[in-house]
Amino acid sequence: MSKLVIVGTVAFDAIETPFGKTDKILGGAATFIGLAASHFNVDATAVSVVGGDFPQAYLDLLANKNIDVSGVEIIKNGKTFFWSGRYHNDMNTRDTLVTELNTLENFNPVVPEAYRDAEVVMLGNLHPLVQSSVIDQMTKKPKLVVLDTMNFWMDCALNELLDVIKRIDVITINDEEARQLTGEYSLLVAARKIHEMGPKYIVIKKGEHGALLFHNDHVFYAPALPLEEVFDPTGAGDTFAGGFAGYLAKTNDFSFENMKNAVIYGSTLASFCVEKFGTERMQYLSNNEVHKRLLQFKQLTQFDIELS
C-alpha cells in the first residue's frame, strides 16, 4: 500500500439544480477526493486551507474516514473558499454565481513531514503554481503524480499550467478542456498532443458519456453508468479522481492494465456522488454498495465474443 497526498480545496458550496437548492454545504476538490479515496484504506493526507468559519465537524468527518487533516491549515481570521453555482436543465452545463477565494487566495500548501515520501500525489484543481509547489516538497520522487485542472487556468495561467503538466504522470481533464488545450477536436489526437506535453497517461472525462484512458497507442473506455436521474453533478470529477488515485495507491500497481481498473473504480464512485447534493451520498457510502455497483459496471460493459 502506498501513501497518498491529496491537495485541493476544502470549501463551502451552495448549489442549485432543477431538483432544489442548498445553503452553504461542505464541498471542495480535496473533500471529494478524500471521501472517494477513503474506500481504499490508504494512508492519506489532505493538504488544504480553510478559514475560522469552517466547522470542526467537517474536518472530523474527513478524519473519521482515516484522512489525515494535519495538512489543512486553519486561518482563524480568514474565511473559507466559497463557490456557488446553478446547473441548467441538462445538468451538463452550469453558471457560476459566486466565487469567493478568501483564504485560498494566498494558499501556500505545506505537505506534512510524514507524507513527503508518499508514492502517490493527487493534485486537485488549483493554480498550477500551487500544484507545482507541492511536487517541489516531495523528498522522494513519487511513483505517480495525478493532476486535475480546468479551462480557467488555460485562460489565465497557461504557461504555469504547461510547466506543471511536464512534471506529472497522469492528467485528468474533461473533453472540452482537452480540445481547448490542444486545438484538436478528435480526442484521440488531443490525447496524443497532451502526451507530448508530458503526461504518460491521459484521462479524458466526458461526464454522462464516461471517461477515456490513453497511454501511447492504447485506449480504454469506461462508460458512465446510465442513471435514472443525476441529482447534482458537483464533485463527480473529483470523486472520479479520488477513486482513481486511491485504487492505485492501494494496489501499488501503476501498469496500464491496472489503471483500467482504477478508471472503473473512479467511475463507480462518481456514479454515487451525483445521486445526492454535495458530499451527502459519499459520506454514507458503504463498501458493499460499491461492490454491487462494480458488478453492474461489469454487466454494463463486458461481452463474450471469442476471438483467436
Place this chain on the structure above:
Amino acid sequence: MSKLVIVGTVAFDAIETPFGKTDKILGGAATFIGLAASHFNVDATAVSVVGGDFPQAYLDLLANKNIDVSGVEIIKNGKTFFWSGRYHNDMNTRDTLVTELNTLENFNPVVPEAYRDAEVVMLGNLHPLVQSSVIDQMTKKPKLVVLDTMNFWMDCALNELLDVIKRIDVITINDEEARQLTGEYSLLVAARKIHEMGPKYIVIKKGEHGALLFHNDHVFYAPALPLEEVFDPTGAGDTFAGGFAGYLAKTNDFSFENMKNAVIYGSTLASFCVEKFGTERMQYLSNNEVHKRLLQFKQLTQFDIELS
C-alpha cells in the same frame, strides 16, 4: 442461420463534410445495412425501390455481396431517391440540402416469396406505414423484427409510428430522438417508456459516444471506437443496424447476452463506415480487418476486476 429481410432506401447521396464533397454516390439505408450484414454470410434480401437512372453496377455490387436484390423494384420512368446534406465542423450535426423522394414517394415494398418466412426482419428508416406493410407480408411470425426510425416520423406520422413500434422486438433510435419520443431526458427512463410502447429491446445510439442496449432492468454500453478523424458519418447508424441484425441472423440466438455481441459487431462495422465517404470503406472491408478491430474493441472495454 436465419434468413434476413432488409427493407430501406437504396439511393443517391451527395455529401459535404469539412473534408470534402461528393457528387451523387451510392447511398440509402438498405445499402448500408446490406453491406454490413454481408459480413455474416446470411441469406439476405434487400427490399427497396429505385428509378431507371439507377446504375445496374450498384445493384450488382449488392448482389456480389450475396444480397438478393430481386426485391428492389426498378421503376424505369422514375427517378431514384436523392438526399444531399452538409455536415458541420463537429460532424455530429448536419443540414439537409436536398431531399427528392422521387420513386420513394409511392414505395410499395414487396417481400420476395422466398423470404416471407424469414426469421429476422430489419426495417430501415422509412414511413411507419411502409414498415408495417412489410410485417404484414410475413407468412410466419419472425423471431426478431428490428426497426430503425427518426425524428421526422415523430413530427409527421406519430400515430403510425406508435402502431408499428407495438409490433417489433428491437428499436434502434438515437439519443435525441429517444428523448423526443418520450419527453424524458434520462436515457434510462426514456428506454423504460419505449419498452412500454412495445419493443422488448431498445438500442439508443449516441454517435461518437457509443450505443446503449436496454432490456428490462439490464443495460449494456458499447462505446464507439475513438477515431483519429470521422470523415463522413453518413450511413453509420444503418451500418450499425446491419451489423446488429446480420450477427443475430447468423447466430440465431436472440438472448440479451448475444445481443450484447451484436451491438459490438454493429459498433465495429460502423467504426469503419465513417472512415471514408458513403459506402466506399464498406465496399472493400475484409473480414480480417473486422476481426482486428473487434480485438481493439475488447481492449477498449474489457477489464479485470475480481469480484465475488
